[in-house]
Amino acid sequence: MAAPDEPELSQAQTEKLLQFQDLTGLESMDQCRRTLEQHNWNIEAAVQDRLNEQEGVPSVFNPPTPRPLQVNTADHRVYSYIVSRPQPRGLLGWSYYLIMLPFRFTYYTLLDIFRFALRFIRPDPRGRVTDPVGDVVSFIHSFQETYGQSHPVFYQGTYSQALNDAKRELRYLLVYLHGDDHQDTDEFCRSTLCTEEVITFLNTRMLFWACSTSKPEGYRVSQALRENTYPFLAMIMLKDRKMTVVGRLEGLIQPEDLINQLTFIMDANQTYLMSERLEREERNETQVLRQQQDEAYLVSLRADQEKERKKREEQEQRRQEEEKVRQSALAEEQRRRTLEEEKERKSECVPPEPPADDPESVKIVFKMPNDTRVERRFLFGQSLTVIYDFIFSLKETPEKFQIITNFPRRVLPCLPTDEQPNPPTLKEAGLSRSEVLFVQDLTDD
Numbered sequence: 001m002a003a004p005d006e007p008e009l010s011q012a013q014t015e016k017l018l019q020f021q022d023l024t025g026l027e028s029m030d031q032c033r034r035t036l037e038q039h040n041w042n043i044e045a046a047v048q049d050r051l052n053e054q055e056g057v058p059s060v061f062n063p064p065t066p067r068p069l070q071v072n073t074a075d076h077r078v079y080s081y082i083v084s085r086p087q088p089r090g091l092l093g094w095s096y097y098l099i100m101l102p103f104r105f106t107y108y109t110l111l112d113i114f115r116f117a118l119r120f121i122r123p124d125p126r127g128r129v130t131d132p133v134g135d136v137v138s139f140i141h142s143f144q145e146t147y148g149q150s151h152p153v154f155y156q157g158t159y160s161q162a163l164n165d166a167k168r169e170l171r172y173l174l175v176y177l178h179g180d181d182h183q184d185t186d187e188f189c190r191s192t193l194c195t196e197e198v199i200t201f202l203n204t205r206m207l208f209w210a211c212s213t214s215k216p217e218g219y220r221v222s223q224a225l226r227e228n229t230y231p232f233l234a235m236i237m238l239k240d241r242k243m244t245v246v247g248r249l250e251g252l253i254q255p256e257d258l259i260n261q262l263t264f265i266m267d268a269n270q271t272y273l274m275s276e277r278l279e280r281e282e283r284n285e286t287q288v289l290r291q292q293q294d295e296a297y298l299v300s301l302r303a304d305q306e307k308e309r310k311k312r313e314e315q316e317q318r319r320q321e322e323e324k325v326r327q328s329a330l331a332e333e334q335r336r337r338t339l340e341e342e343k344e345r346k347s348e349c350v351p352p353e354p355p356a357d358d359p360e361s362v363k364i365v366f367k368m369p370n371d372t373r374v375e376r377r378f379l380f381g382q383s384l385t386v387i388y389d390f391i392f393s394l395k396e397t398p399e400k401f402q403i404i405t406n407f408p409r410r411v412l413p414c415l416p417t418d419e420q421p422n423p424p425t426l427k428e429a430g431l432s433r434s435e436v437l438f439v440q441d442l443t444d445d
Contacts, residue, residue: 009033013041016041016043017029017032017036019220020036020046020047022159024047026050035050043223047223047224047226078245078246078247078248079246079247079248079264079268080248080249080250081248081249081250081253081261082228082229082249082250083250083251083252083253083257128216129220130216131216132158132159132160132216133156133158135211135215135217135218136155136156136157136158136209136210136211136215137156138215139210139211139212139215140154140156143178143189143210146189147189147194148194150199151193151194151199152193152198152199152202152203152208153202153208154208155207155208155209155210158217159175159209159217159220159221162175162207162209163236163243165207166207166236166237166243167238167243169207170238170276170277170280171207171237172206172207172236172237172266173206173207173208173235173236173237173243174202174208174209174233174235174236174262175210175221175233176193176208176210176231176233177210177211177213177218177221177225177227177231177233177234178210178211178212178218179213179230179232180212182229182230182231184230184252185230185231189231192231192252192254192255192258195255197255197256197259198255198258198259201262205266206262227248227250228250229250229251230250231250231251231252231253232248232249232250233247233249233250233253234247234248235248235249235265235266237269237272237273238272238273238276239269239272239276240272246265246268246269247265249262339399342392343392343393343395343397344393346389346390346393347393349389350386350389350390351379351382351386353377353378354377354378354379355377356377358377358379360379361378361433362378362379362380362431362432362433362434363375363376363433363435364376364377364387364431364434364435364436364437365435365437366391366437366438367437367438367439368394368396368397368439369398369401369440370396372396374391374394376390378390378426379426380426380431381425381427382425382426383423383424383425383426384403384412384413384426385414385415385416387403387412387414387437388403391403391439397439398441398442398443399443400442400443401440401441401442401443402414402439403438403439403440404437404439404440405435406437412429412437413429
């Protein structure tokens with residue numbers, strides 16, 4: 001029995017599904033959908049549960065069976081480094097800390113209550129991402145206006161694009177979430193992030209993406225990474241074919257300490273990156289080999305097709321030649337039959353030969369092109385056309401010919417022309433009672 005069709009997703013659910021896939025790197029869309037459905041389409045809870053699963057923390061939906069605790073640090077734990085704020089020193093420091101403590105507590109408590117109440121009145125505008133690239137570019141311009149042009153090279157694109165580029169190029173991606181209102185943000189940007197050694201290190205070793213959490217794009221990433229405090233940095237790389245957070249740095253960290261921590265994270269995960277590179281090289285080599293095989297097959301196929309084409313052309317040429325010969329033979333046979341019919345018709349039209357004692361008769365001896373001799377009598381009053389028709393009716397006579405006298409040598413006008421539509425008679429042509437005429441073959445001409 002076929003399973004019932006799954007209900008169609010709304011536009012908002014589709015957007016959450018794609019967003020969840022970008023943030024977690026899951027390739028299976030069905031798995032992404034099941035996870036979100038388990039969390040009632042709460043993307044923040046779903047992403048957090050997914051991160052907990054990657055860090056080795058049991059999922060609330062898949063409780064493990066009781067067994068001895070075994071933690072594989074290299075595979076299941078994200079390296080986390082938190083810099084605590086320095087404790088007050090001396091009597092003056094502690095006095096100032098204790099005096100300001102109630103004010104700070106009251107301020108942050110009231111601020112949290114105000115923000116919490118504001119959520120019921122007006123939805124957080126950061127929850128809807130409409131122009132992620134514009135959010136990133138706006139943050140970069142704001143950062144440059146505040147801290148100058150000397151800073152690491154920011155990736156000018158969305159978080160998803162940065163993930164895709166880092167995955168494609170097999171590079172580390174360092175994500176920085178900028179907390180505008182945090183007390184350590186300004187010092188971190190001036191004293192750590194914009195120092196020459198940090199700029200050189202980041203620009204040469206990884207991609208660097210940053211955005212303010214006051215922007216919808218930064219807020220979206222903040223909800224996925226779930227930072228605890230600011231400044232916040234997350235190191236992401238391709239691990240086990242998924243983009244994975246492998247390091248988290250939180251708090252006001254100094255330049256040298258930042259470089260050391262990032263170097264430690266990179267060294268700890270270098271084997272995974274090398275494995276991905278080797279696997280990709282093998283896939284590329286396999287792809288190149290398959291492409292070469294496909295190209296060789298195409299070359300062979302084209303050669304076979306060319307041979308087949310030439311064979312068909314030769315066969316067609318032979319067929320055309322044979323057809324041409326056949327048509328030529330048919331035409332020649334038709335011409336021969338037509339000539340024979342014409343000769344027979346001319347033979348029937350030739351008047352009978354006059355008797356030898358007729359005083360108006362002319363004896364003519366014809367020398368044929370094949371050296372044979374034909375003798376016949378005609379009347380002086382008959383047209384030269386009669387002579388021509390008689391010669392034409394003979395079987396040995398060629399298709400085209402003319403009749404010539406010897407002394408003087410001239411061609412007898414036996415056929416009508418435009419100037420002379422009625423050929424002359426034998427007498428008018430100046431023939432005597434006994435003549436020898438020559439039949440000249442004009443077929444080749």
